[in-house]
Amino acid sequence: MAEIWQTKELVAEIKARVKADIENIMAAKGIAPGLAIVRVGENPDDISYERSIIRSSDQLGVKARVYANPADIPMADFTALLARLNQDSEVHGILIFRPLPPQLDYDVIKHLLNPAKDIDCITPENLAKLFQGERDVLFPTTSEAVVEICKHFHGPLTGCEVAIVNRSMVVGRPLAMMLLNENATVTICHSKTRDLPAVTAAADIVVAAIGKANFFGAEYFNSESSVIDVGINLDSAGKLVGDVDYEPVSSLVKAITPVPGGVGPVNSALLLRNVLTACQRQLQA
Numbered sequence: 001m002a003e004i005w006q007t008k009e010l011v012a013e014i015k016a017r018v019k020a021d022i023e024n025i026m027a028a029k030g031i032a033p034g035l036a037i038v039r040v041g042e043n044p045d046d047i048s049y050e051r052s053i054i055r056s057s058d059q060l061g062v063k064a065r066v067y068a069n070p071a072d073i074p075m076a077d078f079t080a081l082l083a084r085l086n087q088d089s090e091v092h093g094i095l096i097f098r099p100l101p102p103q104l105d106y107d108v109i110k111h112l113l114n115p116a117k118d119i120d121c122i123t124p125e126n127l128a129k130l131f132q133g134e135r136d137v138l139f140p141t142t143s144e145a146v147v148e149i150c151k152h153f154h155g156p157l158t159g160c161e162v163a164i165v166n167r168s169m170v171v172g173r174p175l176a177m178m179l180l181n182e183n184a185t186v187t188i189c190h191s192k193t194r195d196l197p198a199v200t201a202a203a204d205i206v207v208a209a210i211g212k213a214n215f216f217g218a219e220y221f222n223s224e225s226s227v228i229d230v231g232i233n234l235d236s237a238g239k240l241v242g243d244v245d246y247e248p249v250s251s252l253v254k255a256i257t258p259v260p261g262g263v264g265p266v267n268s269a270l271l272l273r274n275v276l277t278a279c280q281r282q283l284q285a
């Protein structure tokens with residue numbers, strides 16, 4: 001039976017450190033880190049994620065505010081909102097929920113966000129830093145959650161073979177660069193990878209992030225595999241599940257993250273840590 005990498009304690013540690021640092025900033029400067037959440041439309045997943053960010057922000061002392069926009073907001077109004085938030089000295093971090101509707105050109109928008117307030121690493125400037133191996137960038141939180149979990153439970157990643165099944169800009173590509181920074185040997189897989197089970201079964205750590213409920217059965221792993229399940233899906237019974245078929249896989253592999261209770265909560269905690277770091281840097285600038 002696998003070791004279950006429950007992230008509750010890791011999340012509590014991250015949050016405790018963030019809370020203490022925010023209390024110090026409040027005591028020294030009377031300033032609370034400010035987060036602007038920019039939502040377009042009424043996607044229930046966005047609204048539920050937004051509620052959980054607000055709850056955690058309240059607990060930690062981040063001043064979070066939601067900017068909810070109609071689904072048909074014109075590009076000019078959206079860019080005007082971004083320009084206002086870029087200028088607002090009480091906003092230290094800006095989170096834009098994606099995907100955006102077609103009238104909002106993401107390829108233009110990603111250039112308009114102030115890189116200092118870019119807490120999810122979407123601006124070309126910050127991504128360029130990330131791909132050049134610079135470490136002072138605010139890392140994209142999903143990828144950083146995977147790296148934090150690996151380092152916390154597995155230990156140093158030097159020489160480790162990691163297979164990532166995802167090549168998106170949200171997960172796979174930035175994560176590959178961050179794992180290279182940790183001296184891992186990285187393979188990026190996708191829907192055209194030949195013999196995916198052979199590639200994943202040969203890795204020490206497999207990051208499953210394809211967005212398909214229970215896709216990865218035991219044939220993708222071996223008894224020494226550590227499995228990080230990034231997927232968030234509803235199965236046919238409406239239950240929240242990952243990309244990995246948990247029961248058969250957890251009885252085979254060495255370690256596995258559960259869904260829920262694995263990557264997701266670390267991701268949310270790191271988002272608030274990024275708001276804090278952005279605030280600290282803006283106060284020093």
Ligand code: NAP
Pocket residue numbers: 142165166167168169170171172189190191192193196209210211212230231232233263264265267
């Ligand atoms: P995405 O843009 O749709 O990317 C999915 C990736 O999976 C693509 O690279 C795709 O390959 C690959 N893929 C799909 N089917 C495959 C198959 N049968 N075999 C091999 N590769 C396959 O999705 P995303 O935005 O990166 O998100 C991926 C998942 O992560 C989703 O479930 C999302 O909900 C979850 N997520 C979780 C968190 C969290 O906090 N836990 C945060 C963010 C995202 P191609 O490129 O060839 O199409």
